[in-house]
Amino acid sequence: METDDLPVTGTEAARSARRARTDRATAWRRALRWETGLAVLVVFVAVLGSATSSEFLTSGNMFNLAVTTGEVAIMALPMTLIVISGEIDLSVASTLGMSSALLGVLWSDHWPMIAIFVVVAAVGAVAGLVNGLLVTRLGLPSLAVTIGTLALYRGVALILLGAKAISTFPAPYSTIGIIPVPHTDLPWSTLIFVVLAAVAGVVLHATPTGRSIYAMGASPEAARYAGIRVKRIKTLLFVASGVTCALAGVLWTFRLDTAVQNNGLGMELNVVAVVLLAGVSIFGGKGSIPGVVLGVLVFAGIQNALLLTNFNQEATGLVVGGLLLLSVFAPGAGSLAGRIRGKLHGRLSDP
Amino acid sequence: MTLISRRALWAPAILVTATTLLAACSSSSSSSSAAGSSPSSGTSSSAAAAGSLKTGLKVFVIPKNLGNPYFTLSDSVQTGGALAALQTLGENGSETSGTAATAASQLPAVQAAITKGANALIVSAADASALCPTLNAAMQRGITVVTYDSDAPGCRSLFVNQASSTAIGDTEVDMLAAELHDKGDIAIVSAAASATNQNTWIGYMKQELTKYPQMHLVSTVYGNDDPTTSTQVTQGLLQQYPNLAGIISPTTAGILAAAQVLDTPKYRGKIKLTGLGTPGAMKKYVEDGTVQQFELWNPANMGYLAAYAAVNYASKKITNTSGQSFTAGKLGNFTVGADQTILLGPPLVFTKSNIGSFNWGF
């Protein structure tokens, strides 16, 4: 993910910035093609689901589908921005677990709920700040840092709660997994997701900050030379991720009406899978929020459809894995075929 | 660039809005309530004639997780478990769950079952309270909710308990006491720290221990039903307490790991091990003397009983007040006891002499 070749002069920086802009334009076209594919996939899943099960397209089932993937969807939004900027955050599920544990502990200590929300959000921000500072100030690779904080924050959750499970949260909160937003059929987590997606979409696609995020993902050095505050933006992105995951942790805890230390265990790979499925490139510089929304729909739809049709739930893993592979191979399919053909004809001694 | 991005945003935005609207507004021909279609009324609904059970009911068996050998025993047709009973009764039975033994993994399966028009749910709750909102909503819609193996107190009509929790706690301690001649330090290797049934049984074990003043519980450790963790916590016990005389592991994964650690000349027979295990998996350790005796119940019978209880309740043959009784096929008569609980019976003790005769598969 790091580039070794640095443009040294101003004109070179300008040239590479222009190149980055053209690259982004072509990247947009490429992304649009993948997003179209995703949209087709969403329709395909919907058709297949309703063909194999009459209950698939019912409002009740859509509600369940939305509620089940709500937290993963919400966490996927800041993750998308982080990955586009060239980093990754594997500590998302542990931040979720830590805020869930904190919520439980404070609630059992009879703190007022509003105060709990403030504290949990603050702790989430700090968690993200730690990630951000380690990555930007110390220059550590985010993959390794967030594997470390994955263990650290999960450990904090373990220390906070230990063997306890706190349940019986008060009524308006504990039914968010059952009762929709008044006057609609949407669960609260979907409403929050839509709002956050709109915010993220505006930031990423219609502000200079968003353009900067793409630029630093495509070429960190060029971005820096072009005057973009790479470190500040990345740190802010990690903080945003921390706060968002804290929010997801609160939602998760209320939905299950239980704060227990293994809340969200292992979810980080699901979030990464959704983001990759959305066509976001792991190398940075490519991806879009509409893609993430579609990716969430595909992921959720497949899981739900398989459940309804009595296929082994294990098949979900196979399907998600297959789609992931498709998401990386499809865009490069043309050149891949060329390489394989070349190999078969012995034209290339080595790729 | 901005022109392109704005235009490009429209198409996906419209798509997203459309999909959301579609989801929000579409509904099946039946009610528009939040959590799925109303339960189907059974294909050949026999009129509520006195004494006959309904057939054609859609019953979903939802264990803690799929791919778990213990629940394969309790649920499958071949072993005579829940699905076998449902087949005999002429119901439409199927098994579903998640693959991680957590509530978050199990919940979508419960919801899907409700969506598919379940008449009854037979659930082994991965978490005592996390499923409650959904299970309560199910019961409000007339779905029979029966828990088995692991309870969700207050959120079900009936609980089929494989053995009384008091009996399990008492017999575990009594078995070990007999092997230790009533004295020595003992420890417990449990599963997940928050597992309901574990904590209930451990509570009763501690009570029973007061009968043996010369036996002391020095530690309770948690192996999370993971072989590596269970092994490590057992090894840690051995180092921390050199005078440890016995271990109780009331979880099939834990007792296997502990047995594997103790299965060396240094510890075999010197540190007594007992707990809950399946006869096939434990066969080797009983035969080589690492474990003298352990207990369980017949998981298949537990599942079988749960199925009969659910169908009887759904057919309104019984209610969940104490004293109601029904017949569970080949297992005979059962009565609803306190806390809406139906007891399968006393635990089965396995020793070298009888372990060979249990051919459950594992």
Place this chain on the structure above:
Amino acid sequence: MKAIITGQPEQVPERVSSSRRLTERVFQIRESGIVVVLAVFVAVTASVQPRFISAINIQFILLNTTVFALLALGETMVVISRNVDLSVGSVLGLSAYLSASLFGHAHGIPIVVVFLAGLGIGLGCGVVNGLMVSIGRVPSLVVTLATLYIFRGADILIVGGNEVIASTLPPGFTGIPRAAAGGLPYLAIVIAAVIGAGAYYLRSFRSGRELYAIGSSPEAARLAGIPVGRRVFTAFAVSGAIAGIAGVLWAAQYQTVDSSAGTGYELQVIAAVVVGGVAIFGGSGSAIGAALGALLLNTISSALYVLGISQFWDQAIAGFLLLLAITLDRAISVRLAAALRSRSARNGNR
């Protein structure tokens, strides 16, 4: 951190070999750093609880580490080349079940055949990964995340609700992890030798060193004529094969295998590898360091349980150590890069 790429080892000019000597000395210091931490840790724990260093406990720790140390060897090869293999846990689980179940299906099957079966299964999985990464030119994070799901899904489908039970395994097989001489399991000695051989290969054979070059700068490596695709493919194939063998050993140790074996191991292995000094973006680190990292993490777990510190601190400590390790490594590599640059500037390169 740029590695310096030249021809055969014996033709290395003087100034390059002195840079290499500096690099190697630094890495020796890094590895001995882990040994020092390990020694300090063991000493402190043993002073509080002498039974920590009893023969039986050392045997326990070494045995628990063997599987992870093996996995760390394979993962090191992959990570050094600037890739990552997230599927190792799923491959281990698949291999553990399929190979151990052979004893039940084919009575009297020689143990060697079972090991070969595990090796074959792992190799097959590794080849799939390797082909996709090298020919497909696809990021390994995505590929191995996908195969993590796919192999685990296949495992669950194949195993269903079954398990391999201890009584079907012959004593010769289950005795492999237990055979020991005074606290030192023979298996640990064998694994240590294998890791030593692996480390030697990576350091001293050209194809091994080329993995470092690929990790430092894939483009430069390609320009220098290194067959990048072939090397990366081999790294993944070997990582898979090693995971396959680790699966068989896992079955021998735990004796009961169901569909959940190996779940979650991938992040633990990567943590061990990073603690052991292997840079996550490739180009530096050693297999010995990675194995020591695995040993350190396992020792800490064991110490917590032995000391009776709440086992709930285990994760937090592991996470903290990981962050410490990568900070330290970053500091070292920055200093080392500066030293190498000034050295080559002094010697007139560039």
